Amino acid sequence: MIKFIEKATNSNFVLEAVFKNENLDKNIIAKKFVITEFISDKKAVIFLGDKSEFSVNDLDELSTQLSSLNRTFEVNLDSFVTENVSLSVIASRILEKNKFLNAKIYNVKTNKKEEEKELFVFTKNLKEIEKELKNTEIIVESVNFARNLQATPPNICNSEWMAEEVKKQVSQFSNLKVTVLDKKEIEKLNMGLLLSVNKGSMYEPRLVVIEYNGNPDSKEKTVFVGKGITFDSGGYNIKTGRSMLGMKYDMSGAAIVASALNAIGQLNPKANVAAVLSITDNRVNGDANLPDAVWTSMNGKTVEINNTDAEGRLVLADGMTYAIRKLNATNVITVATLTGAILVALGTTYTGAFSTSDKLWSNIEQAAKSQNELVWRLPLHDDFSKFIKKSTVADLKNTDLTGNGGSISAAMFLKEFAEDKNFAHLDIAGTAETGEKPMGVMVKTLVQLALNEK
Template sequence: MKLISKESKTKFILKGFFEENKPKNKNILISLNSITEYVEKNEAFICLGSKKSYNLNILKDAINKIVKLNTRNFQIDAKTFVGNNINLENVVNKFIDIDEYINGENLYSAKTSKKPEKIYLELIVNDKEVISKANITLKIAHLVNEARRLQATPPNICNSEWLAKEIQTMFKDIKNPNLKVKVLNKKEIEKEKMGLFLSVNKGSAYEARLVVVEYNGNPKSKEKIALIGKGITFDSGGYNLKPSQHIQGMKYDMSGAAICAAAMKGIVELNGKVNVCAILPLTDNKISSKAQTPDSIWTSMSGKTVEVNNTDAEGRLILADAITYSIKKFNPTQIIDVATLTGAIIISLGTTFTGAWSTCDLAYERLLKAANKQDELIWRMPFHEDFLKNIKASNFADYKNTDLSGKGGSISAAMFLKEFTENKKYIHLDIAGTGGDGENPRGTMVKTLIQFALDSKE
């Protein structure tokens, strides 16, 4: 998507119109989202329906139609899509978001066939303030696609060692004295006594990696946000092997790490006046002669012990140690984790809403405000002690890693993680339903996390 200030008479101009003020051309289609082209005049019109009914969803439907049409290098007159409660900034941001999502560059592809010629859209905008904000939207849209590229990369390429290097590379050209990036190898992770994290890595042919990104954009502040991203590069389920209908698509189990890395990069590039660290534990969950088995007991970095009664509940194990690492090394005032954690959240919220848990009402309200600004859907779920009872029911360790009752599995998983947060303000985001849909990686929550950090105040 390119922003321009003036239209060209040699290119097709596309304008929106409402039924109440349709152009004076006699043969124009007035059904919703119908496009009428006048080749001899290099102009086209799309019907936006009734002005009274116009809303953000209708705008997005129209943009999707235009972007997917893929037949002409349209110049789009942005101001003609303004109406009702939709202002110019809304229009520009939505065009950028949708076009970059559908036609963005650098998404993963291993196809050997020649790519079809790319159709470029140009958006005519004259408002300098809107253009300034649009450039930020464009940058964030590119970051969403960075996360999506990592999500889409197949697991025979995207193992823990490769992914750690890729995330390092994301930050290599950023010259900012407030930014530090390091990667812990397996021996360094062992020195930190991250027993839960290492237990999941036992079956892997690749070493575990812990990527640590620190950015101090407001050194005078004592506030610090820790972003914890689940980075399981492929989840077989371990000895609790996933059935065939559920094992495909498990390359997306590293989505939390990719999303947190992309969000972190955005916060740095936009010079956020906030202190943030990202802790990204990376490994796969495979089966081998060395892989952990059910009934194993491990000691976490915090010193708490966990009995593994389900090797397919591995995400919470690596996240628990990553949370402890963030507390011991950075003492954050706010912890946010992002994880494709439970199939149970799909039963609750489908693939529409990201499940959100928060120990602080104010923090959740801030997150919801950020999500609304970025047009991402979240839904608050409860923390409740009833869902911790079975987690604490082990006769041999402090916790079991799974409540096998089959009731409220996403809540009991959140409660397990909360046990490692040491009463810090804590938000848990379960993106198992929203992170990736079939063959479509979404990069969900990159935009919201960036917005949340940029809006942060002491």
């Protein structure tokens, strides 16, 4: 684990950065990110290449290296500073990576874990960066809250349990208003789409609403709407074989928007922000949702179900209407593991983004860049909504069965429920987890979006 101190204690190995063309010891391995140890002197150096080329983009690899050392080190942070990379940025990235890699994420393995190595980081300018470090810690701990929810197995993390866990966490902060709506309250709101997905479940649906009002003089309000499918069997359009594995992560959108509010409640930005979590599982029983069924959404539009495995957009649609009509959202941002198609387009590298507003997209892009998260904008075009508007019995079908542009047609379905508000959608199906590891992606971006408001 990492600890920040003001000066070396000389009781551990001291690690410093060295760059090309400096007076290097002949025994130093001049290969980027490789550490050379001098045992007799209790000293080590890490080679970082050309000093003029060392950039923020190098910090992820560097931070990983420093958080995975095989002994306890004391790192001279000041030796890493260059004209291109400031002390506060370096310190924040190292802290973030260390907290991320060493997070206590759900795990019930019975084998004993190896002893953790401590990482001491010292700088003579510690007081100058203390506030930045505190903010970074708040954000990364919120990321880890999302990751822990993501990792929790679905036999534990059902809709009722998840709602209570979120409430318990965010209720710690008096400036966050938390409301949990049960099935009867959801029925009173006529949220037919959320209820239709829940029909196959033994657990009640939940709508969790978290509100933060940091600028009461402004009418601007951004609401994050998160997909909270705690397990997705596909319903009667059931998933087959390995396709059902990893479906505990289908609640990632809800976990992420809740975690963003968890950080926002501590950082107190001058912004009005809320989160709406639409939570249920998508199971199969004798009364589960059926293909060809028709349901009425909270905003009155009717939807014909042509694929029960396209349930995420249904619960999001009702969540969006709640955000607009009950919370007076001016900007609505949906976050969801929505489509497998986004993996074909962007792999596990980029989060897919869609927006009806160039300004809202620009704000998201800027926030993501600041927090070192990768987003890629894809188009919203009426050509991709032609099929979903061809139902002979309802206003919309829930899936475009042409097989073309699946992520875009899903976003176009959501756009049908945006009314006249600025709308953006983040498809995290490829980035929410990688290699069975929960990533808590986009928490940092959503928090930064709120922090950037003036």
